[in-house]
Amino acid sequence: RKLDSGIHLILSVCSPLEAEVWGILDGILILLNKGYRRIIIMTDNLEVAQNLADLDLEDSGITVL
Secondary structure: OEOOOOOEOOOOOOOHHHHHHHHHHHHHHHHHHOOOOOEEEOOOOHHHHHHHHHOOHHHHOEEEO
16 A cells, blocks of 8 residues: 555554554654654553664654653
């Protein structure tokens, strides 16, 4: 499936955790492509926050709360 912004999505079966992480990562990609260099991510899911923190995004100007 192709979105208007030119992003291609591959739809598959995944867990709610994976869906939330992919949604956040897709959002980061869109914001970076639009020129944003500082992003704050807020989530109420500790496991998602831990997964994102493990990616060490802080060096790229992205903060996970």
